[in-house]
Amino acid sequence: MVSGVAAALRGPAEAIRHPVYELRSVSKIFLRRDVHALDNIDLTLESGSFASVIGSSGCGKSTLLKIMAGLLPPTAGSVMLAGRPVTGPREDIGMMFQQATLFPWRTAIENVVLPIEIRDGKRAARAKHDQASQLLELVGLKGFEHVYPKELSGGMAQRTAICRMLITEPAVLLLDEPFSALDELTRDFMNMELQRICMGRNATSFLVTHSIPEAVILSDVVYVMTPRPGRIVEAVEVDLPRPRTLEMLTAPHFGALVDRIRSRLDKEAFI
Amino acid sequence: MSTADFTSGRAPAAAETVWVEQVSLIDRIPRSVAMIGLFVAFVATWQMVTLLGLVSPILLPTPMETARDLVFVGTNLITGQYMLGALWITTKEVIYGFAIAIAIGFSLGVLVGETNFGERAVLPYLVAIDTMPKIAFAPLFVAWLGFDIASKVALAAFIATFPIVVGTAAGLHAADENARMLFRTMGATRLQTLIKMKLPTGLPHLFTGLKIGAVGVMAGAITGEFLGGGKGFGELIRVAASQLNTPRVFSLILYLSLLGLALFATVVWIQRRFVFWHKDRVLASDSD
Numbered sequence: 001m002v003s004g005v006a007a008a009l010r011g012p013a014e015a016i017r018h019p020v021y022e023l024r025s026v027s028k029i030f031l032r033r034d035v036h037a038l039d040n041i042d043l044t045l046e047s048g049s050f051a052s053v054i055g056s057s058g059c060g061k062s063t064l065l066k067i068m069a070g071l072l073p074p075t076a077g078s079v080m081l082a083g084r085p086v087t088g089p090r091e092d093i094g095m096m097f098q099q100a101t102l103f104p105w106r107t108a109i110e111n112v113v114l115p116i117e118i119r120d121g122k123r124a125a126r127a128k129h130d131q132a133s134q135l136l137e138l139v140g141l142k143g144f145e146h147v148y149p150k151e152l153s154g155g156m157a158q159r160t161a162i163c164r165m166l167i168t169e170p171a172v173l174l175l176d177e178p179f180s181a182l183d184e185l186t187r188d189f190m191n192m193e194l195q196r197i198c199m200g201r202n203a204t205s206f207l208v209t210h211s212i213p214e215a216v217i218l219s220d221v222v223y224v225m226t227p228r229p230g231r232i233v234e235a236v237e238v239d240l241p242r243p244r245t246l247e248m249l250t251a252p253h254f255g256a257l258v259d260r261i262r263s264r265l266d267k268e269a270f271i
Numbered sequence: 272m273s274t275a276d277f278t279s280g281r282a283p284a285a286a287e288t289v290w291v292e293q294v295s296l297i298d299r300i301p302r303s304v305a306m307i308g309l310f311v312a313f314v315a316t317w318q319m320v321t322l323l324g325l326v327s328p329i330l331l332p333t334p335m336e337t338a339r340d341l342v343f344v345g346t347n348l349i350t351g352q353y354m355l356g357a358l359w360i361t362t363k364e365v366i367y368g369f370a371i372a373i374a375i376g377f378s379l380g381v382l383v384g385e386t387n388f389g390e391r392a393v394l395p396y397l398v399a400i401d402t403m404p405k406i407a408f409a410p411l412f413v414a415w416l417g418f419d420i421a422s423k424v425a426l427a428a429f430i431a432t433f434p435i436v437v438g439t440a441a442g443l444h445a446a447d448e449n450a451r452m453l454f455r456t457m458g459a460t461r462l463q464t465l466i467k468m469k470l471p472t473g474l475p476h477l478f479t480g481l482k483i484g485a486v487g488v489m490a491g492a493i494t495g496e497f498l499g500g501g502k503g504f505g506e507l508i509r510v511a512a513s514q515l516n517t518p519r520v521f522s523l524i525l526y527l528s529l530l531g532l533a534l535f536a537t538v539v540w541i542q543r544r545f546v547f548w549h550k551d552r553v554l555a556s557d558s559d
Contacts, residue, residue: 071455088458095456101449104548105471118457118467148548 020172020204021045021068026077028063028230037063039229041077045172045204050195052207052215053223053232054261060230061208062176068206069095069174082171091119094170096178100157102149102164108136109145112163119168128167135163139193155186162197173198173205180211188246191218195244212258212265217244222257224264234264332518340518344526354507361503362530364420364492368427369534372484376432380439380480384473385465394440401433406494413499423495423503430491431484438480442473475549478542485538489531504530 023043029036037060045051053061066072068079070086070093079086081093102111110125112132117125133145139159149157158179165173178194179187195218198205209215215222216238224234238257240248248254300308314334320326321333332340347354379397382389409426416422446469454464470477496505504527511519 069456071452089456091458093456095453097449097452099447099449101447101453103450103468103471105546114467115457118454118459118463150548 018047019044020047020082021206022078022080023068024078024080026064026067026074026079028060028067028072029075036229038067038074039231041230041232043223043232045206047171047204048202049220050198050205050207050218051221051223052209052219053225054209054212054215054265055225055230056210056227056265059225059227061225063230064225065174065176065206065208069093091168092171093174094165094168094172095174096158096161096165096176098177098181100149100154100161102152102157102160104149107146107148108141108152108160109133111149111160112136112167114164115168132163132167135166136160138197139163154182155190158182158190159193162194166197166201171204173203175205175207177209178207179214180209187214188249192244192246194218195242199243212261213249213254216240216254216257216261217246217249222261224261226265234261236261236264329515330517332521336518337521341522341525344519344522348526354504357502357504357507358526358530360420360501361492361496361505361527364423364427364495364503365488365530365534367420367424368492369431369485369488371424371428372431372435372488373481375428376435376480376484377439377477379432380436380477381443381465383436384440384443385469390440397433397436405430405433405491409495409498412495418500420501420503422499423492423501426495426499427488427491431488434483434487435477435480438477438483439473441480442476443469444473445469445476446472474542474546478538478546481538481542482535485534486531489527489534493527 021044023041026038026041026043027036028038041064043051053064055061063072067074068081068086070079070088070090073087081090086093102108103114106114109129109132112135113125113128116128133142136142136145136159139162141156141159141163144152144156144160149160152160161178175194179190182190191214194205197203205218207215207218217240219238222236222238223232224236225231226233236257240251240254240257317331317334321328321331344354348358349355379389379393383394383397384390406426408429409422412422412425412429416425443465450468450472451464454468459467492503493505493508495501496503497509500506504523508520508523508527511517511523
């Protein structure tokens with residue numbers, strides 16, 4: 001029923017944008033718990049765009065992300081990434097979670113090259129150390145290559161996790177509340193870092209969050225989800241100029257967008 | 272800036288409001304003093320009890336007698352006489368028993384921790400066996416394997432296996448959902464997930480199992496010797512006890528405890544090398 005919303009949003013087309021991710025009437029029913037988690041989700045992500053999905057806890061947004069990542073099969077519908085159906089975890093998908101999930105027996109750089117080690121073995125991982133160092137430098141962790149995670153702060157750990165996500169040069173980034181465990185100051189800063197990285201690599205990103213300002217400041221499109229069954233009820237286009245800055249958080253237009261999303265959530269989320 | 276002015280205006284009040292954390296007197300005693308003091312107090316009490324004749328000298332020798340016997344047994348061990356041979360036999364039982372317990376315990380632990388089959392079908396039987404008093408199996412092992420060291424090795428291994436199974440299985444379950452999901456997104460195989468993530472994550476649990484097993488393996492070997500004869504240290508203790516040579520029993524136990532300590536220390540040392548990243552990786556004593 002909301003099909004076409006995404007299509008209508010092809011928005012401020014910067015010419016060369018084309019669809020990377022295409023979800024067609026994706027539904028998910030957990031039979032055992034008798035939960036209709038997702039109902040007919042249609043979604044198109046354009047290359048180089050940043051989209052967010054926002055909703056209250058339990059609206060199915062994490063389920064949606066898992067289906068997109070190939071970690072969970074949908075009950076119905078299709079998920080296409082770069083023209084191929086997603087039927088399992090894929091190399092061209094990079095993922096990040098709320099927890100940095102660094103492994104304490106590995107140094108920062110060893111954590112970063114872990115995906116390479118899994119895919120191509122130890123030698124290939126070692127060959128990527130130079131690139132990993134550059135990534136760490138990119139996120140401001142130069143000099144921390146050989147430090148163990150316990151010596152890193154929460155923000156530094158998440159930055160290391162960003163590098164680990166980027167080392168395989170994925171086409172799309174799926175972000176599951178990546179900074180929600182951080183304090184607000186760090187979080188704002190990390191969001192700006194994330195924007196810088198995404199813009200720099202022209203990455204296609206999809207963020208799951210329950211923070212409205214975070215979704216608005218980062219995204220080109222914010223999808224508003226409501227629970228039981230999980231549906232996308234509105235796609236809010238964010239027409240703030242890029243690069244976004246933290247000053248925009250107090251701009252009237254920003255406030256208007258936040259209000260619009262909040263009212264949409266209030267109306268539907270708590271019935 | 273007003274806040275800064277406010278605080279800086281107040282801060283410099285130097286000596287007048289010094290606030291020191293209170294540490295109770297008993298916690299301020301240096302560790303070496305505390306340990307030696309405790310030992311002296313123990314020996315003094317012991318001396319008093321024997322001196323006042325509260326306990327028959329046959330049941331409890333004086334500290335002096337025990338010390339003399341300690342020297343005697345020590346000399347015997349150092350000069351390589353029959354007691355060293357007995358200690359070597361017990362050492363072999365303990366090492367073989369521990370090695371077998373690690374091999375079987377680890378394999379079963381992986382089976383239980385990693386497969387549904389293991390958890391659903393094997394684990395209930397393991398729990399059932401674990402609840403049995405394992406020492407009661409000693410006569411069976413003697414009947415099956417004879418009076419030589421094999422029966423003692425078997426009992427030692429039997430007792431030490433279970434904590435290692437539990438430690439391994441618990442360790443494999445220790446990895447959190449995020450880590451599992453991360454490995455799935457990286458396209459890791461089951462074996463890769465096991466080796467690169469689940470096993471390292473579970474090492475602290477595994478070592479806890481090993482430490483409990485190291486204690487159990489000693490108990491198993493000595494119990495086996497008590498009940499199944501042989502030529503080990505346990506036999507020396509049994510003979511000394513039957514002759515009411517209590518100083519000898521005491522000193523033999525003390526030297527035996529060195530073996531147990533060495534085994535335990537080895538496990539702790541290995542743990543420290545391999546689980547350097549874990550915060551409570553060693554005994555609480557050397558953290559602070």
